[in-house]
Amino acid sequence: MKYLDEYRDSDKAKLLVDAIHKKVTKKWSIMEICGGQTHSIVKYGIDDLISQNINLIHGPGCPVCVTPIEKIDKAIEIASKANVIFCSFGDMLRVPGSNTDLLKLKAVGSDVRIVYSPVDAVQIAKQNPDKEVVFFAVGFETTAPPNAQAVFIAHQQGVMNFSVLVSHVLVPPAIKAILDSKNNLVQGFLAAGHVCTVMGYKEYEEIVSKYKIPIVVTGFEPVDILQGILMCVSQLEEGRHEAENQYSRVVTREGNAKAMEVMYEVFEICERKWRGIGEIKESGFRLKEKYSDYDAELKFGVVNYSVEESGECISGLILQGIKKPVDCPVFGTKCNPEHPFGATMVSTEGACSAYYLYKEKKL
Amino acid sequence: MCLAVPGKILEISGDDPQLRSAKVSFGGAIKTVNISFLSEAKVGDYVLAHVGFALNIIDEEEANKTMEYLKLMGDVE
Numbered sequence: 001m002k003y004l005d006e007y008r009d010s011d012k013a014k015l016l017v018d019a020i021h022k023k024v025t026k027k028w029s030i031m032e033i034c035g036g037q038t039h040s041i042v043k044y045g046i047d048d049l050i051s052q053n054i055n056l057i058h059g060p061g062c063p064v065c066v067t068p069i070e071k072i073d074k075a076i077e078i079a080s081k082a083n084v085i086f087c088s089f090g091d092m093l094r095v096p097g098s099n100t101d102l103l104k105l106k107a108v109g110s111d112v113r114i115v116y117s118p119v120d121a122v123q124i125a126k127q128n129p130d131k132e133v134v135f136f137a138v139g140f141e142t143t144a145p146p147n148a149q150a151v152f153i154a155h156q157q158g159v160m161n162f163s164v165l166v167s168h169v170l171v172p173p174a175i176k177a178i179l180d181s182k183n184n185l186v187q188g189f190l191a192a193g194h195v196c197t198v199m200g201y202k203e204y205e206e207i208v209s210k211y212k213i214p215i216v217v218t219g220f221e222p223v224d225i226l227q228g229i230l231m232c233v234s235q236l237e238e239g240r241h242e243a244e245n246q247y248s249r250v251v252t253r254e255g256n257a258k259a260m261e262v263m264y265e266v267f268e269i270c271e272r273k274w275r276g277i278g279e280i281k282e283s284g285f286r287l288k289e290k291y292s293d294y295d296a297e298l299k300f301g302v303v304n305y306s307v308e309e310s311g312e313c314i315s316g317l318i319l320q321g322i323k324k325p326v327d328c329p330v331f332g333t334k335c336n337p338e339h340p341f342g343a344t345m346v347s348t349e350g351a352c353s354a355y356y357l358y359k360e361k362k363l
Numbered sequence: 364m365c366l367a368v369p370g371k372i373l374e375i376s377g378d379d380p381q382l383r384s385a386k387v388s389f390g391g392a393i394k395t396v397n398i399s400f401l402s403e404a405k406v407g408d409y410v411l412a413h414v415g416f417a418l419n420i421i422d423e424e425e426a427n428k429t430m431e432y433l434k435l436m437g438d439v440e
Contacts (some may be wrong), residue, residue, distance in 0.1 A: 119415060146397070246430070
């Protein structure tokens with residue numbers, strides 16, 4: 001496929017690996033933000049190919065992983081109701097709440113459906129006027145405009161039996177929270193290419209100058225990631241700190257204004273709890289007052305929930321790069337993708353799950 | 364979650380600005396994709412699609428620049 005195959009080419013990857021080896025003279029810790037990048041790094045063995053001097057820290061950029069457990073419990077409570085059709089992207093279905101998950105709920109008869117697009121859920125609502133159709137609106141800035149567009153369309157067409165359970169998260173506040181942590185090890189970031197497809201990278205320019213840290217907007221294929229690492233390491237070795245763009249074939253500095261327009265029409269910024277990390281100020285989206293009729297939490301009265309996470313899980317330390325998945329005593333034994341204890345094992349894009357899938361032999 | 368896939372626009376339809384859609388070929392698999400965020404998209408463009416929405420048009424010139432840069436690296440070797 002055009003725009004995929006050439007970025008998986010082994011000759012190009014080797015050139016970049018050699019260039020990274022030549023460039024690196026010191027030890028550096030670089031965080032890839034996005035779970036999709038973590039998945040590629042571990043799947044293609046990029047962390048084993050590049051210099052031992054580069055420590056890749058796997059960041060919190062998997063919205064499935066960081067959705068707080070109480071939000072999953074709310075989804076389960078709503079989906080259990082007799083007149084509800086609960087729609088979600090497939091990757092949320094296996095995420096465990098306190099007692100069960102959405103897939104198990106479907107197995108015992110609840111109407112839980114996987115949709116390809118949030119607009120499909122609006123369509124289901126129109127086809128089922130006697131049911132309440134709820135869409136689980138999870139994701140980063142990449143997914144926020146499509147989810148906002150679904151709410152906007154429902155509002156415009158007067159589809160009142162549609163609502164959304166919102167758990168949107170934002171990347172820049174998470175980067176700042178990591179950099180403000182007293183335990184921070186990160187010296188450079190690979191920013192999430194698809195988030196920046198929507199948002200551009202203007203907002204990172206303030207972060208690089210305030211924290212004096214390089215940020216390189218990076219794609220997802222092996223050649224993209226290796227080039228992003230080379231650009232980041234070059235900045236570190238040369239003492240520069242700039243917002244650079246490796247993924248220029250789809251990312252512009254300004255981003256997609258039309259996508260942002262509908263996103264800010266429907267959503268407003270709020271405090272958000274991240275599974276494995278905790279509350280981060282101004283790090284999420286909620287529906288604006290104007291669209292509160294579409295808020296599933298209000299519609300079904302599932303507002304106040306608080307749940308304690310497993311004490312055995314070290315995902316918070318993994319997300320900060322202080323520990324690796326293999327440092328965890330329950331990794332791959334009591335905690336595995338079938339029975340995940342916490343954030344980094346619940347989705348294939350989580351660091352623990354990627355290590356379990358691709359690095360099992362090293363245990 | 365933020366997975367997005369490149370595909371080529373074969374056909375554009377719909378007048379409603381929120382529901383403007385295109386048939387997009389992803390290596391031969393054809394899906395309908397909402398293109399309401401890309402008013403300038405035209406048949407033949409490659410777009411990056413995520414959850415049924417095209418998020419941006421892929422810039423061929425920028426893609427070529429990256430490939431040229433890598434080719435140059437190989438030549439220097």
